[in-house]
Amino acid sequence: MNPSASTPTGALAGIKVLDLSRVLAGPWCTQMLADLGADVVKVERPVAGDDTRHWGPPFLRDEAGHDTREASYFTACNRNKRSVTVDMARPEGQALLRRMAAEADVVVENFKVGGLARYGLDYASLEALNPRLIYCSITGFGQDGPYAERAGYDLMVQAMCGLMSITGHADETPGGGPLKVGVAVIDVFTGLYASNAILAALNARNTSGIGQYIDMALLDVGMAVLANQAAGFLATGQAPGRAGNIHPSLAPYQDFATADGNVLLAIGNDGQFARFCAAIDESGWAQDARFATNTARVQNRAALLALMQPVMRTRTTAQWISLLEDKAVPCGPINTIAQAFEDPQVQHRGIRRELPRDGGDGIAQLATVASPMRLSATPVTYRSAPPALGQHTGEVLGQLGLDAAAIDGLRRKGIV
Numbered sequence: 001m002n003p004s005a006s007t008p009t010g011a012l013a014g015i016k017v018l019d020l021s022r023v024l025a026g027p028w029c030t031q032m033l034a035d036l037g038a039d040v041v042k043v044e045r046p047v048a049g050d051d052t053r054h055w056g057p058p059f060l061r062d063e064a065g066h067d068t069r070e071a072s073y074f075t076a077c078n079r080n081k082r083s084v085t086v087d088m089a090r091p092e093g094q095a096l097l098r099r100m101a102a103e104a105d106v107v108v109e110n111f112k113v114g115g116l117a118r119y120g121l122d123y124a125s126l127e128a129l130n131p132r133l134i135y136c137s138i139t140g141f142g143q144d145g146p147y148a149e150r151a152g153y154d155l156m157v158q159a160m161c162g163l164m165s166i167t168g169h170a171d172e173t174p175g176g177g178p179l180k181v182g183v184a185v186i187d188v189f190t191g192l193y194a195s196n197a198i199l200a201a202l203n204a205r206n207t208s209g210i211g212q213y214i215d216m217a218l219l220d221v222g223m224a225v226l227a228n229q230a231a232g233f234l235a236t237g238q239a240p241g242r243a244g245n246i247h248p249s250l251a252p253y254q255d256f257a258t259a260d261g262n263v264l265l266a267i268g269n270d271g272q273f274a275r276f277c278a279a280i281d282e283s284g285w286a287q288d289a290r291f292a293t294n295t296a297r298v299q300n301r302a303a304l305l306a307l308m309q310p311v312m313r314t315r316t317t318a319q320w321i322s323l324l325e326d327k328a329v330p331c332g333p334i335n336t337i338a339q340a341f342e343d344p345q346v347q348h349r350g351i352r353r354e355l356p357r358d359g360g361d362g363i364a365q366l367a368t369v370a371s372p373m374r375l376s377a378t379p380v381t382y383r384s385a386p387p388a389l390g391q392h393t394g395e396v397l398g399q400l401g402l403d404a405a406a407i408d409g410l411r412r413k414g415i416v
Contacts, residue, residue, distance in 0.1 A: 008039055008381065009037055009378075009381055010035075010037020010375075010378050010380065010381050011036045011037055012033055012036040012038040013038075014039075015033070015038040015039070015105045015202065016038070016039050016103060016106070017030055017034070017038045017041070017104065017108065018041055018043065018100050018101055018104040018108075019040050019041060019042040019081065019108050020043050020108065020109040020110075020111070021108050021110040021138065022051055022052070023050070023052055024076075025110060025138050025218065026110040026191065026194070027042070027050070027052075027077040027078055028077045028191025029108055029136070029190075029191040029194040029195045030042070031077045031079060032371070033106070033195060033198065035371045035373065035380045035382075036378075036380060037381060040082070041082050041084055041100065041396055042078060042082065043085075044083055044084070044389060044390065045085065045087065046087050046414060046415075049083075049085070049389040052073040052074045052077075053074045055071045055073040056069070056073065060072055060366070062361065062362030063362055063364050064362065068362070068363065070361070074386055075385070075386040076368075076369075077191075078386035078387065080382070080383050080384055081384075082387060082391070082395065082396055083387035083389060083391045083393070084390065084392055084396045085389065085416050087414060088119050088121065089119070090413075090415050092413070093415050094120055096397070096410075096415075096416070098120065098121070098125075101126045101133065102129045102130050104133060105132070105133070106133070106134045106135075106136065106198055107126060107136065108136045109121075109138070110138040110139065112151060113143055113149060123137070127213075130211070133211040134212060134214065135211065135213050135214065136194055136198055136213075136214040136216060137215055137216065138190060138216045138217075140152010140157065140217065140219065142217035142219070143215045152219065154187045155180055157186045157219050157221075157222045158180050158185070158186055158222065161219060161222030161223050162222075163180075163186070163222060165239070165240075165241065165242065166226075166229055166240050166241065166242055167179045167180070167242065168242045168244070169242060169244040170241060170243060171242070173244070177242075178242070186218050186221060186222045186225075187218070189224075189225050190216055190221045193224075194214070194216045197216065198214065201214060228249065232249075246301070249294075250266075250267070250268055251298045251301045251304060252265050252297070253265065253268065255334060256308065256312035257313055258312055258313060258319075259313055259314065260317060261316075261317045261333075261334075262333075263317045263321065263334070264331065264333070264334055265330070266332075268294075270286075270292070270294060272328065272329050273294075273297070274286040276324065276327075276329045279323055279327055279329065280323075285304075290303060291304055321333065349370070350370055351370045352369065353370050353382050354368075355382055355383075355385035356385060357384065357386070359389075359391045360388065361388050363385075366386060368386070393416050394407055397410070397416065
């Protein structure tokens with residue numbers, strides 16, 4: 001698992017990651033490590049590959065504009081990795097993976113609890129080969145407890161942890177009822193927490209010289225990211241409900257109808273509210289005892305909205321942004337994703353990145369979303385697009401010491 005000719009650079013250069021995960025949480029974690037310079041080898045099933053290669057539409061198109069039947073979902077979380085196909089159900093495949101793990105710093109997997117033990121790829125088996133190994137398991141509900149054997153998916157956990165109970169409009173309003181978040185946020189947050197845990201374990205290994213096991217659970221993460229909503233429940237014993245785009249602890253902090261659409265106001269303190277009132281020639285609102293403090297505004301939200309909503313409809317969204325942007329009053333449009341990519345700030349920050357891919361499938365380059373991590377001395381690198389299935393099998397196995405004849409033999413047997 002030595003780095004390829006294009007040696008990764010970055011904060012994690014020299015760190016080798018064996019990625020046995022698929023779908024989103026695990027791959028999101030390992031993509032972060034890859035962006036930071038780790039050499040990540042992604043192991044996929046021969047022929048089929050990662051599940052998300054088939055989660056379409058939408059599908060990728062080749063240079064001629066033809067549908068490749070490769071889902072774009074896969075590209076969200078697999079850049080900067082090398083793809084290897086190995087059948088871990090076969091003894092020869094298991095032996096290859098153990099050789100890779102013996103040279104790795106990190107293994108990430110998201111199989112069911114105990115699922116890799118029968119292949120000799122569980123932590124106990126691999127730690128015996130490589131005591132410095134950091135092994136991260138990602139499951140729905142953790143390695144123990146009454147739900148440990150259950151499969152876990154983002155949508156299920158969004159429902160179970162209470163996130164859907166606070167997302168959407170209240171039951172008594174039009175369109176009311178629980179909603180999932182528009183992105184698989186529990187998977188994404190789990191990937192973020194997992195990468196943080198791995199970095200902490202790598203740092204601890206610098207002192208101890210030994211690795212450790214990391215148990216990550218989607219449900220644990222779902223509960224953790226309830227943040228202030230969970231804190232409010234623990235403080236009061238009262239479960240919060242759905243309130244649409246209204247913030248439970250701030251006012252005015254929500255969307256408003258304008259003359260031509262909608263605009264978002266995110267007023268987080270009394271000074272911002274006073275500046276807003278001055279901008280619309282209603283300074284008296286800021287002196288009104290009902291609205292002078294944030295707590296008062298929250299308690300008198302209905303009265304405040306009755307005053308604000310007619311005023312907000314007197315200008316267009318663009319006019320509101322123009323009026324307030326130089327007065328330190330947080331205000332912005334509610335964009336579509338297409339509009340967000342067209343935003344001048346997004347374009348200035350280089351959020352869209354085009355990466356080369358030479359996977360032999362007619363796709364020369366792929367667009368990806370840049371990492372938000374901006375390190376001054378060891379910046380994130382964009383070395384390669386999400387790989388084609390098995391694109392680097394020969395390269396990686398050759399670095400393990402297998403010659404071309406041996407690799408061809410494995411291919412003929414369907415092991416790789």
